[in-house]
Amino acid sequence: MSDKYMKNLTFANIAKACEGTYIGDETLLDTTITGAVIDSRQVKEGYLFIPIKGERVDGHKFIPTVFEQGAAIVLSEHELTDPAGPYVLVESTTDAMKKLAAFYRKSLDIKVVGITGSVGKTSTKEMISSVLEQKYSVHKTAGNFNNEIGLPLTIFGIRESHQVAVLEMGISDFGEMHRLSTMSCPDVMVITNIGYCHLEFLGDRDGVLKAKTECFEHMMPDAVAVLNADDDKLATVQTVNGKPAIYYGKESASGVHKSVYTTNIENLGFDGMKAHFVTPEGEFDAHIHIPGEHNVYNAMAAAAVGLQLGLTIAEIKSGIEKAETIAGRTNFIKTHGMTVIDDCYNANPVSMKSSIEVLSHAKGRTIAVLGDMGELGSDEKKLHHEVGEAVGENHIHTLFAAGELAKEYAAGAAEKSSDVDIHYFEDRETMTQELLSYVKEGDTILVKASHFMEFPKVVEALSK
Structure with missing residues (x-):
């Protein structure tokens, strides 16, 4: 079988793997799908579409559309009236997707x-x-x-x-x-x-x-x-x-x-x-x-x-x-005579300290632009404080910090070194505006925070 098709993922096996009920033309049971997606915009000829109920959108509403796009079969959590193609009725499309993935991997x-x-x-x-x-x-x-x-x-x-x-x-x-x-x-x-x-x-x-x-x-x-x-x-x-x-x-x-x-x-x-x-x-x-x-x-x-x-x-x-770096993961961007270390996909205490250590090797002025880290439990303030201490211990020139917990970065940095130029802000937007007026040619700027802080917007602003 060519790479066009997904091995063993016939309509019959999909229904069996998902522990669902096949509803449609029985003569198609031996048809093999060519792909499986949850995004209706990615559906191509011969694909399986798996509609997921999200917080904002229920993928089931796109079922008529995906058949028009060439979908071969869909999963559904409820019976479909006058469907344009076959489907497998399941209790949960999310659970069915996991079962199908396990079946496919083993095949x-x-x-x-x-x-x-x-x-x-x-x-x-x-x-x-x-x-x-x-x-x-x-x-x-x-x-x-x-x-x-x-x-x-x-x-x-x-x-x-x-x-x-x-x-x-x-x-x-x-x-x-x-x-x-x-x-x-x-x-x-x-x-x-x-x-x-x-x-x-x-x-x-x-x-x-x-x-x-x-x-x-x-x-x-x-x-x-x-x-x-x-x-x-x-x-x-x-x-x-x-x-x-x-x-x-x-x-x-x-x-x-x-x-x-x-x-x-x-x-x-x-x-x-x-x-x-x-x-x-x-x-x-x-x-x-x-x-x-x-x-x-x-x-x-x-x-x-x-x-x-x-x-x-x-x-x-x-x-x-x-081996090379990828976007958002210690990715080096040269812009306006500066070097931006884009490491803002996510953050935790260990990765923060590693990135600060990398920044410390830069020539010229070093600037750490740090935002809050999430999901750290009852020790969150202490762990943020320790990251701030790492800024001071690594002799970083400047700290720009944004977020409720980021004030601990400022406190930790000040505790370890009186030489760090510290700028604290409650929100990312205000910090970004100040940062843009502060940076200059020759600077190396680390940008890092947990995903919810949306620090890629800081990288984007620096790169414009």
């Missing part, structure tokens, strides 16, 4: 690499994909399609020509990883770290560890877990489903045996990082062209995964050195 002859962790999921996904692309045809999570809606859509994008899928999995509460891993069934499961994320729902880091490691329940029988040994919580995970965990980390850190470790780490500032990698299959030096020490960890994870999937040392080195 494919493909290796799946799952990635989760509190910080660095996306950058690790990009690094691992870059390495695996040296040998395989790789399908990877696009953008932030890593939740219970995005993951099934990512899985639906896999075609028979793909040999490996690299799937990012993000959660904020207990039970979510259970459902995500039920769909993805990883052959290799990477956990980058256990940090201070979503504490509003998970309580503390032990809660984060418990929630993240739900993924182990649904790994493939011969699957392996690749874990960061330098994370004190992950270092306690000795075995996964009866098999030893595969650890990576710095040579000098923690007492856990590491399959992949690094020595001679050299920080080249904005030119990236250099490190010597030691693996069971040999050693090599690599230049990571993305700034920040955390990218050495991403590269180690990618090396460990590459070895599990049969890559040579030369292929792993090549993939590490070819």
